[in-house]
Amino acid sequence: MEALLFLILLFPLAGGTLNAVAGMRLPRAISNGLAVSGVIASAVLTVWLWPLAEGDGTRVTLVSWLAAEDLHITFGILFDRLAAPMTLMVTMVSSLIHLYAVGYMKDDPDYARFFALMNFFVFAMLTIVLADNLLFLFLGWEGVGFCSYALIGFWYRERRNADAGRKAFLVTRVGDVFLMVAIVWLCSLVGTVSIPEINSRASGFDPMIVTVLALLLLGGAVGKSAQLPLSTWLPDAMAGPTPVSALIHAATMVTAGVYLLCRMFPLVSLSPTALAVISVVGAGTALYAASCALAQREIKRVLAYSTMSQVGFMFLGVGAGTVVGAMFHLLTHAFFKAVLFMGAGVIIHLMGNENDIFKMGGLRSKNPLLFWSFLAGAVCLAGVPLTSGFFSKDAILVADLALGTPLALVVDAAALAAALLTAIYTFRLVILVFAGSERTPVSHHSVSRVMLWTLPPLAILALFGGAIDLPHLWGGSEVLAHWLDGAAEAAEIPTTLEVEMAIVTFGLVLVGWLLAWRRYRPWHPPSTSIMSSFLLSGWRADRLVELAVLSPFRALTTFFSDGLDGVVIDGGLDRLARACRSGGELLRRMTTGRLSNYLAAMALGLLAILALFAARIWLAS
C-alpha cells in the first residue's frame, strides 16, 4: 500500500518517457492520451492514498541511491500533512492543464516533445513535493528548472523564445547555487540530508549558522519563485506556450520556493532575522511586481507580474510565521492563476494571436463562458470578499500584523499597497479585455471545446477554494489549519484584528475597482508617459542587471580572453615559437654544403683543442 506512493511519481515519468521515446510514432490521440492519463492517474492515486498522510505521514524508501561510509541517500518519499495537499493541488491543476494543452497544441507538429516535457515537469515537481531528503528534492528542483527551460524555449526557432528559456535557466541557476551550498552544509552538520531529521535537530545548531542556512535556503527559493532580486526571468518566460505559462509559472514551479521554505520551516523559523528578511523580500516583491503589472500591455505579462506579486504574499506569509497562511494562499493562487492563464490563452487564440490588451475589448458578449470563468479568477486575484483570494490574502496580512513589531507594520503597509495595486491592475485587465466595444475584430476560428471547458471547473475551484481554510469568523472551521497543525502551530489571532483587516481589504478592493473603472472604462489610448514606460519595463530591471552584472562580467571575460589568454599566454607562446624559428634560420646558414667550410671548421676545432692542451700544460707547469 505504502509503496504505491511511488506510483504518484512514476505515472507522469512513464507518460513522459513513452512520449519521449515513441511519441512521434504514435497517433496524436494516443500520445496525448498517455500524457493526460499519466497525470490524472497520479491525481486519482493521491486522493486514494490520502489517509496515508494522516498522523505523522508515511515515509517510504524505494531504493538506496548513494551509500558511502555513514552517508546514506535514498530515493525516499515523505507523504505527510504538508506534502499531501500540495501533491493534490499539483496533480489536479496539472491534469486540467494537460487537458487544456491537448486542445491548445492540436495543430502543433511537435506534440510528443511538448507532452513529454510537460509530463517530466510534473514528475520533477512531484519529486520536490514528495522527496524526504534534500538531495532527492534537489534532483526534482533541477528537473523542474530544465523542463521549464525546454518548455519556455519550446518554439526555439524564434530566437526570442530560446533566449527567454536560457534566461530563465540561468537566473534560477543563480538561486540553485545557494540551495546547493545549504544542502552540502546541512549534510556536513547533520550527517544526513533527510528533511525530518534536519528539522528535528535544527534547534541544536548555533543561531548564527541557522540564520545563514535559512538565508541560503531563501536564496534558492528566491531564484525559483522569481522574487527580488532574481525576478527578471519570469516576465520573459511568457514566451512559452500558454499551458506552460499556466502550469509552470502560475500553479506549480514558482511556488516551489515557498514550498521549500514551508518544508524546512522548523529550521527557518529558528532565525528571527531570516524570517524578517523573508517577509521583507516577499512584501517588496509583492509591491514591485504589482506596480509593474499596472503598466503592462501584454496580457500574459500582466499575469506574470501578478504571479510574482502573489508569490511575494506567500513569502510574506512564511516570514510572518504562518505556514498555513502561505500554503493556503499557494493553493488558492494555483487555482485562480491557472484559470486566468488558461483564459488568457483562449483570449489570445480568439484574438488571432494578439497579445496587447489595448487592442482587445468587447469579448464579454462574444464568449460569455470565457468571461465568467476569467472574471471568477480575476475577483479571486483582486481579493474580492468571499472569494478564495480574499481569505488567503487576509490570513497572511492578519498573521503578519499580529506579530506587532515595527518591521511587521511597515511590511504590512507595503503588502496592503500591493493589494490595492492588485485590485487596480486586475480590474484594468478585465475592463480592457471584456468591456467596451471590439477594437480588433474577433477571429472566427472557434476555440477547441476542450480548452474552453477546462475553465469552469478551475473557476469553481478558484471561487470556492477558500472553503478549505475558511476562518471561524466567517463560519468556517479552518480545515487546512487543523490539517497542517502537525506541521506548524498557528498563532492565536484576535478576532477584532481579523474584522478590521477584512474591512480594510474590502475598502482597498472597492477603491481599486473605482479607480480602474474611471480610468479605463472610457477608452483611452495607452499612456506613453515616462512613469508608465518605467513600469512597463519592470523598473528597468533588465537594464540594471545588464549594467550591474552583465557588463562587468563581459569586461572581465574580455580581459581574460583577449588580455590574459590572447596577449600573455598565446602571445608568449607565439613569441617563443618565433624566436626558435629565427634561431633556426640563423643556424641554417652554417650548413653551406661546401666541403671547404666544413674542413676549415674542423681545422679550427683542432686548433682550439690543441690550444686547450697547450694552456693546460702551461698552467700545470
Added chain:
Amino acid sequence: VIVPFGHVLVFSAILFFLGLWCVLARRNLILILIGVEVMLNGVGLTLVGASALWGVVDGQVFVVFLMALTSAEVSISLAMVVYLKRRKGTLNPDEFDAMKG
C-alpha cells in the same frame, strides 16, 4: 736509433700540418686526397717512432694496418672522384653543395 724521438715528432707534425694545409687550401679533389695521405703518413711516422723508442712492436703493426686501410680508402675515394667528375664535369669540391641547408 740514432734519430732522437723529439726530431721524429717535430718532423711528423710538420708532415701533418703540410697535409692539412694542402687539404684546406687546394680546390681540387685529387690534391685534397693527396693532402689526406700526407696527414696519415705524418701520424704513421709518429707511431713508428714511438714503437722504436719503447721497443714495442705494436706501433709498427698499427702502421701496417694503416697502410692497408689507406690503400682501400684511396681506391674507394678515387672511384668516387671519377664518378663525381663524370657527374658534374669538375673536381672543384665547392661545386658539390647539394647538402646546403
